[in-house]
Amino acid sequence: MSAGRRTLAVATALASVGIAVAVGAVARQSDAEPARVLAVTPADGAALATTPDEVTLQLSTGADPVLSHVTVRDSAGATVNDGRVSTDGQRGLRQPVRLARPGDYSVAYHITFTNGQDDTGVLRFSVGTGVAPRSTGQIPDAITDAADHAHGVDPVGATLLVVDGLVLLAVLVLLLRPARRRRPSGPSTTPTVDPPTQARTGPPASGRRGRTPSEPSRD
Structure with missing residues (x-):
C-alpha cells in the first residue's frame, strides 16, 4: 500500500472511531433517566x-x-x-x-x-x-472558589481521552513504519554470460603459412 493510501486509511479509521465514541457518549446520557x-x-x-x-x-x-x-x-x-x-x-x-x-x-x-x-x-x-x-x-x-471547582476528569471525557490516545498511537506506528518493497512473484534467475572467445595470435601450429590453390609452388 502506498504512503498516500495508507494515510487516507488511517485518517478514515480515526474519524470512524471518534464518531463512534461520541455517538456512544451521547446515547449513554440521553438514554439515562x-x-x-x-x-x-x-x-x-x-x-x-x-x-x-x-x-x-x-x-x-x-x-x-x-x-x-x-x-x-x-x-x-x-x-x-x-x-x-x-x-x-x-x-x-x-x-x-x-x-x-x-x-x-x-x-x-x-x-x-x-x-x-x-x-x-x-x-x-x-x-x-x-x-x-x-x-x-x-x-x-x-x-x-476555584479549589472547590476542581472536578478532575469526567468519566466520559476520560474514556474519550484513552480511546483517542490509543488511536493516535496506532496512527504514529503506521506512519513511521517503512513501506515494504514488493518482490517479484516468479523465481529469480541469474543471467548467464558466455565466456568471451579467445583471440588466436601468432603463426599456425605447423609453423608455415598455408597456400591457396592458385598460388604456384616454389619447389
Missing part, C-alpha cells in the same frame, strides 16, 4: 426550633460526592460547612454544618450524578427565630 434532587432537609422555608448539624439531600439516583457541592451560608454570607459532602445511603448526600447562632440560612447545591447529569438549586431556612426565613436577595452559587 432524568436525575434530580427529590427533597432537601431542612426544607425550603422551614423554621427550625433546634440547630441542625447537617443538610441532607434525597436524590432520584446515585451521585458522585467528589463532583457534587452543597454550600450552606448564614445571613451574612459566611459559609458554615463543617467538612465535605458525603454519601447518605445509595441515593442521598449529606453536608455537615456548624450553625453558631440563630438566624436565616441558605443552601445552594450543585449535584453531579453518576449517569453524567447534574442538578442545581437553592433554598432558605431559619433557626431559632420562630418565623420563616426572609428573602434577602439572590443566593450565591454552591461553588465557593
Whole structure:
C-alpha cells in the first residue's frame, strides 16, 4: 500500500472511531433517566426550633460526592460547612454544618450524578427565630472558589481521552513504519554470460603459412 493510501486509511479509521465514541457518549446520557434532587432537609422555608448539624439531600439516583457541592451560608454570607459532602445511603448526600447562632440560612447545591447529569438549586431556612426565613436577595452559587471547582476528569471525557490516545498511537506506528518493497512473484534467475572467445595470435601450429590453390609452388 502506498504512503498516500495508507494515510487516507488511517485518517478514515480515526474519524470512524471518534464518531463512534461520541455517538456512544451521547446515547449513554440521553438514554439515562432524568436525575434530580427529590427533597432537601431542612426544607425550603422551614423554621427550625433546634440547630441542625447537617443538610441532607434525597436524590432520584446515585451521585458522585467528589463532583457534587452543597454550600450552606448564614445571613451574612459566611459559609458554615463543617467538612465535605458525603454519601447518605445509595441515593442521598449529606453536608455537615456548624450553625453558631440563630438566624436565616441558605443552601445552594450543585449535584453531579453518576449517569453524567447534574442538578442545581437553592433554598432558605431559619433557626431559632420562630418565623420563616426572609428573602434577602439572590443566593450565591454552591461553588465557593476555584479549589472547590476542581472536578478532575469526567468519566466520559476520560474514556474519550484513552480511546483517542490509543488511536493516535496506532496512527504514529503506521506512519513511521517503512513501506515494504514488493518482490517479484516468479523465481529469480541469474543471467548467464558466455565466456568471451579467445583471440588466436601468432603463426599456425605447423609453423608455415598455408597456400591457396592458385598460388604456384616454389619447389
